[in-house]
Amino acid sequence: MGNVGLGRQRSAVEERLTRPQRLVRQLSDLDSGRLRRLIRSGHLAPCFDADDDERAVECPICFYFYPILNQSKCCGKGICTECFLQLMPSKASKAVHCPFCKTATYAVEYRGARTSSEKKLQPEEEQTVNEAKMRMHSKTRSASELILLPYKHC
Template identity: 50%
Template sequence: SLSKTHAPRNNAMGASVSQCCACGGLGRERIPPEQLRPRVTVGQLQDVDKRKLKRLILSGRLAPCFEAAEEQDAESSLEECLICWNWFPSTNHSECCQKSVCTTCFLQVKAPPSD
């Protein structure tokens, strides 16, 4: 489900970001540096352009790399990533079916090589 506070913004990558109160998805408020990089061990995402990732997050085109919660409490409005099954304050949504995917999982999905 989408955050109740804001509507999703479409991006050029074929997804939309659910926006949260903390960042608004618009880069208006400061996003902590730890949310501008993926939360995986070094080496798992070698092909990620960190500067491009930072620009996409600050522009609101990708959700920040939030710390995952393993379950949702009754008072929060967290969204579940359908790949890693963790909960996040904001996720990315596919344009075709609006399914939620966290930014770290989104970065690990690779397009097949073109022939």
């Protein structure tokens, strides 16, 4: 009984995939134990080897191909774990904005491997999000133009 079957599905992750392999800069405050726990619990994608498989997806930051990427919580864009680690602030710096949509608080989630039908839907979903952003931007611009109209006294 209990909560059997609830929560994230855990799968065995090779130890080498819990350690960054291609960091551009050294992260002095990287907590490797915490990183290992986040990867093993399914909260972050493993630090996969670069892949040249045609089904692999490209990280838009480092341009390497991976079997699966983390997803930005704000806009759903993919990013590999190592690029995410390099974007995250050190303890001494301030919060990071999303590198894709500039949302003030950047966070990612690992959703696991996508099915082929989910991969086919991604371009449509991105188009829908972009259209909504453009509509919001045009409404905001129209409202600001209305405020700036000269006021005529009677």
